[in-house]
Amino acid sequence: MQLAAMSFVAEPVGPGVAVVRIGKALNFSNAAEFKACCQQQQAERGVHSFILDFTDTGVLDSTGLGTIFSIYRQVTPQAGQVVFASVSRPVQVVVQLTRTYKVFRQFATVEEAQEALG
Amino acid sequence: MTALQYRFTDLRRLVDDTHAIFDAWIEDVSEGGSVSGDALTLLRLKLAVHEWMANLVQHARFAGPPVVALQVLSLPSGEVECRIEDNSEGFNLDAALDARRHALHALPERGMGLLILHACSKDLRYVQASLPPSHTLVFVVAAPDEDIFLDVLF
Numbered sequence: 001m002q003l004a005a006m007s008f009v010a011e012p013v014g015p016g017v018a019v020v021r022i023g024k025a026l027n028f029s030n031a032a033e034f035k036a037c038c039q040q041q042q043a044e045r046g047v048h049s050f051i052l053d054f055t056d057t058g059v060l061d062s063t064g065l066g067t068i069f070s071i072y073r074q075v076t077p078q079a080g081q082v083v084f085a086s087v088s089r090p091v092q093v094v095v096q097l098t099r100t101y102k103v104f105r106q107f108a109t110v111e112e113a114q115e116a117l118g
Numbered sequence: 119m120t121a122l123q124y125r126f127t128d129l130r131r132l133v134d135d136t137h138a139i140f141d142a143w144i145e146d147v148s149e150g151g152s153v154s155g156d157a158l159t160l161l162r163l164k165l166a167v168h169e170w171m172a173n174l175v176q177h178a179r180f181a182g183p184p185v186v187a188l189q190v191l192s193l194p195s196g197e198v199e200c201r202i203e204d205n206s207e208g209f210n211l212d213a214a215l216d217a218r219r220h221a222l223h224a225l226p227e228r229g230m231g232l233l234i235l236h237a238c239s240k241d242l243r244y245v246q247a248s249l250p251p252s253h254t255l256v257f258v259v260a261a262p263d264e265d266i267f268l269d270v271l272f
Contacts, residue, residue, distance in 0.1 A: 027133070027168070027172065029133070059137060061169060061172060061234075062172075062229075062230035062231035062233075065230065069225040069226065090161055090164070093158070093165060097238070098230075098234070
């Protein structure tokens with residue numbers, strides 16, 4: 001069963017692992033909803049690792065990235081991870097600019113990320 | 119040469135309308151259409167403009183009905199210059215950038231927007247226009263072969 005917090009949908013794909021489809025944008029207007037979605041998964045499902053699917057994402061801004069940092073800080077004490085999958089070109093520009101590939105592993109597809117975290 | 123010129127008066131639609139303009143431009147370039155530009159330059163421009171528009175929407179104080187004018191110019195050097203005029207009260211951009219550089223801790227949740235704008239650009243300035251209350255942000259987009267990055271996050 002999927003849990004949705006406003007515009008974001010998190011799909012559990014394994015023990016403690018969920019995929020979050022980011023959709024068209026993760027920015028200042030919906031970052032709080034994204035955070036709520038992830039925290040709901042943590043609290044209700046015991047999710048500690050998130051695969052962020054950026055397939056269709058045209059915008060990842062500073063607020064969106066900051067919220068991902070926040071989730072990362074919350075899950076790492078539980079040996080959790082945040083990884084990026086199917087990173088679109090606009091998101092790749094942000095990843096390169098901020099050097100966040102040093103923190104978040106990237107996978108070509110969601111399936112590859114699932115295998116790595118499984 | 120002016121490549122783009124738009125005027126916005128609805129802050130609620132400012133960010134989405136800006137995205138639509140750049141997405142159409144980027145798609146045209148990617149498909150080898152008639153619009154000039156380099157895809158990476160346009161993506162950096164879109165990101166920089168987004169961060170500024172988001173800053174206006176979230177933080178700017180407007181004495182009257184807001185007006186934001188976006189102009190993108192293709193320079194003879196091949197670089198792209200962006201000018202964004204607004205009728206807000208404005209603020210000291212250099213001081214705000216300095217404050218963020220010194221205040222940010224590793225992996226911050228907030229405070230990166232202006233630094234991302236700065237990293238995507240060169241000759242960045244926010245100046246009062248000749249007819250106040252009006253300010254203009256001006257910058258040239260970092261060239262595709264420039265390896266730009268923020269050095270304050272880790």
